[in-house]
Amino acid sequence: VLGSLFLNCQDQIYSEEYSDFIGNRSLIESKYALDCKQPLGAMFASLYLKLSDGYEDGTVYGYYNIPKLFGLQDTGSMEASGILQVRENPDLKLDGSGVLIGFVDTGIDYAGSIFLKQDGTTRVIAIWDQTIPAESPIRLPELPTTLENITRTPEGFLYGSEFTHEQLNAAVKMEDTYEGISSRDENGHGTFLASIAAGNELPDGSFTGAAPKADIAMVKLKPAKNRLRAYYQIKEDAVAYQENDIMAGVLYLVSLAKKRQQPLVICLGLGTNAGSHRGGLPLARMLEELGSSVGITIVAGTGNETARGHHFEGQISSESGYEDVEIRVAEGENGFFLELWANAPETYSVAIRSPNGEVIPRIYVRPGRIEVLNFALAQTRVEVSYRLSVTGTGEFLALLRFINITPGVWTVRVYNDLFITGHYHMWLPIESFLRQDTVFLRPSEFITLTSPSDAANVISVSNYNHQNNSIYLYSGRGYTTDGRICPDLAAPGVGIEGFTSSLSGVGNELRRVQRSGSSAAAAHMAGAAALFCQWTRESGIRYFSSTDVRTYFIRGAKRDSSRTYPNREWGFGTLDLYGVFRNLQTQIF
Known part of the structure; x- marks a missing residue:
């Protein structure tokens, strides 16, 4: 049974009466010893305080103490990325097996056929649903006796419900899957990204994800609190998520991969215009630290802010x-x-x-x-x-x-x-x-990339139309304000096919759709990175960091002889996984 302090913390995290803050972890732990707090890695922690004026007295807090709000980045691509050529190469035989691709997004319809193995089990090995409080009931008639009938938070976290692979598979067997485990993707964005990066190859060959045998993990973010939305004055129908929840989601994926001893690729399809656009936000700083760790590759889209006048x-x-x-x-x-x-x-x-x-x-x-x-x-x-x-x-x-x-x-x-x-x-x-x-009225077309694509040690990806080899009109452009090369690469992101939640909200089948945007390009890059990580693992080579993976993909990128590289739109060129392996030849060092 969870303790009263834990329950109190979870209630505070969900309550509109409490304000969320991000701060230095050691300072928060020493100064607010009795208050509810969620560690966010070694540097940061979230703090939840009941304040009558919310965030209105901004002079009390530092700029980075108030969580920023992040929005979604969406408005025959695999061949253009060199992914099919690598997958079909008999000497490589890469399909993403043994690699975990993690998403921090709107959730996933885990029972969709595009994510099911031939034996009927799901390739979604875990979901942390931040919107479902811990100790919620699980309605699984055939639940194995080894499993509980209520949800638990992930180890090390104070809120939400974690659903394990065993629980998800038990739900998939039910006639009404989502009656057993209700976590699903009402928005469809997270499901769409997962299908691009890791969806199954259809029998007729008309669709395939980049890494169709990779394992999938999803963090379903809880919506931003109303008091934070009101503070930032965002429009009423905007989909928005809090920086501290995204940070917690990333750390959950890192912890999960460590337990499973798998290389991890994190795909981030969210962005914000807050900050100085040089990787200074707490989320970006945390990703910079994680991106230097072996076994972790982080991909972020540069957003869709060019030509928006912002x-x-x-x-x-x-x-x-x-x-x-x-x-x-x-x-x-x-x-x-x-x-x-x-x-x-x-x-x-x-x-x-x-x-x-x-x-x-x-x-x-x-x-x-x-x-x-x-x-x-x-x-x-x-x-x-x-x-x-x-x-x-x-x-x-x-x-x-x-x-x-x-x-x-x-x-x-x-x-x-x-x-x-x-x-x-x-x-x-x-x-x-x-x-x-x-x-x-006199906007600049450059430095329109969103955070966290401005973070160091993250693979930043702009998006282009692979049909006519043109940059997407709205694709975020670099560089960062301190002159770092960003984006690193461009990947297909216009008219991309994928699968998303059904409009009816019932049943397990997904809708096949086309979308354009930065997050679709990030999903392409994430799937390609998973294939590369599979190769390094099976070749007996040490795991690479995000920085290492970026270097190899930059070397293998396609470059148009009519353009000068690097540049603010294309970075060092377009994604070409086949070019990565062609460049490697037989020696990696």
């Missing part, structure tokens, strides 16, 4: 001293966060003009304060705060939170207070968090 790259001369940045706000927009980032030691300040001409003059930098500005005619409130040195990176940050914003063209006049280069960046939230027509 990045502004500013340049102020020493003579002018300021620059006007115009933002068109769409009808029906509630509000949003606007972030301005610059390298130390430079500092900046802002003034704001509403669409009807009302002006709030320059708000000078006052560290530790939130300036609340009320526009009488526009009936809009703007909260402005400055961070002279963001913890962990030392960068300058100006945060502008617009609440109940009036539609029209708003102007933010940006002043340079300490001139070195006069160079700065501003980002609006990702496309799915805003109305379509809320944009910068």
